[in-house]
Amino acid sequence: SAVISQKPSRDICQRGTSLTIQCQVDSQVTMMFWYRQQPGQSLTLIATANQGSEATYESGFVIDKFPISRPNLTFSTLTVSNMSPEDSSIYLCSATPGQRTDTQYFGPGTRLTVL
Amino acid sequence: DAKTTQPPSMDCAEGRAANLPCNHSTISGNEYVYWYRQIHSQGPQYIIHGLKNNETNEMASLIITEDRKSSTLILPHATLRDTAVYYCIVRVIYNQGGKLIFGQGTELSVKP
Numbered sequence: 001s002a003v004i005s006q007k008p009s010r011d012i013c014q015r016g017t018s019l020t021i022q023c024q025v026d027s028q029v030t031m032m033f034w035y036r037q038q039p040g041q042s043l044t045l046i047a048t049a050n051q052g053s054e055a056t057y058e059s060g061f062v063i064d065k066f067p068i069s070r071p072n073l074t075f076s077t078l079t080v081s082n083m084s085p086e087d088s089s090i091y092l093c094s095a096t097p098g099q100r101t102d103t104q105y106f107g108p109g110t111r112l113t114v115l
Numbered sequence: 116d117a118k119t120t121q122p123p124s125m126d127c128a129e130g131r132a133a134n135l136p137c138n139h140s141t142i143s144g145n146e147y148v149y150w151y152r153q154i155h156s157q158g159p160q161y162i163i164h165g166l167k168n169n170e171t172n173e174m175a176s177l178i179i180t181e182d183r184k185s186s187t188l189i190l191p192h193a194t195l196r197d198t199a200v201y202y203c204i205v206r207v208i209y210n211q212g213g214k215l216i217f218g219q220g221t222e223l224s225v226k227p
Contacts, residue, residue, distance in 0.1 A: 004158075033214060042202070043159065043217040092158050094215075104215055106158035 002027055002097040004107035012113045013083055020079045021110045023093030028073035030096060033104070034066070037090040046091075049076040083114045119203045124222045127197075133190040135221050137203030140184045145207050148179060149215070150188045152199040159202065159217075162188065193225045 003026040013019050023032065032049040047055040047068055055068040070076045080087050093107040120138040127133040139148065149164040163170055163177045165186075170177045176189040190197055202220040 001161075035217075042219050043215075045214055045216065048214060090156075094158075103161050103164070105161060108158050109156075111156075 001103075002029060002095055002105045004093060004095055004105055006091075006093055006107040006110050008110060009108065010111040010113075012115060015084050015114055017083055018079055018081045019083065019112060020077050021091055021093075021112075023076045023078070023095075023107055025074045025095045025097075027097055030073070032070060032076045032096075033094045034068060034076070034078045035092040035094065035106075037092060037109070039088070043092065046078070049078075080112065083112075085114045088112060088114045119205060119218050121201075121203055121218065121221045123219065124224070126224050126226060127190075127193045129195060129225055129227050130192055133193040133197065133223060133225070135188040135190075135201050135203075135223065136185065137187070138185045139203070139205045142183050142205050143207070146205045147207075148177065148183075148186050149204045149206065150175070150177065151202045151204065151215075151217075152197075153202070153220075154196075154199040162201075193223075195225050195227065197223065198225045199223060 005024045007022045034046040035043045036046050037043045045058050046061045046066055047057040049055050049068050049070040051070045065081055067079045090109040090111050092109045094104045096104050147164050147166050150162040151159040153159045163172055163175050165177045165179055179186045200220040200222050202217050204215050
């Protein structure tokens with residue numbers, strides 16, 4: 001399995017500002033993903049973070065709002081830009097390790113509250 | 116990826132087996148059945164997956180019907196710590212993994 005950490009674990013932000021969430025994996029992985037979980041809801045995939053190329057976004061999510069970086073095989077960032085209260089959610093990072101290509105492991109999540 | 120249908124909630128007595136059903140009647144031949152769970156305020160945890168044979172690991176057993184249109188996750192001796200939302204997901208495994216599409220899941224409450 002892969003051990004995934006996220007920073008920060010939680011934050012409270014003002015509307016109009018941006019927050020960058022970091023995701024670190026303890027081993028090199030091929031694929032990394034970012035999910036959003038709104039209060040009381042299930043997880044929704046935001047995008048696939050591709051190493052060395054632009055992220056692939058799901059319908060309803062755009063790069064200007066959720067820019068993603070993937071500078072190497074163990075690290076990715078998600079920025080939530082120009083935040084509004086509707087962005088208050090848990091943001092989760094996941095990864096598929098090279099050793100177990102068929103299983104996805106998740107980080108603990110970042111709880112974001114926008115005032 | 117195929118859609119899944121799960122009951123929104125279930126109760127189970129501590130120490131008894133918890134049997135969580137999942138319908139996936141439109142599953143394709145190359146789609147696997149995955150189970151994850153999410154304990155409150157934590158990231159989802161992988162439990163088990165299978166294609167057509169029954170599978171067992173240290174956490175649970177997965178029973179897939181012969182026509183693959185439904186499956187059951189079995190927690191053999193449920194404990195209070197198994198209280199969580201359980202997600203059944205079907206997906207194709209691409210090269211080096213593929214995205215997961217989460218439904219609403221089943222909220223399992225294990226009671227003393």
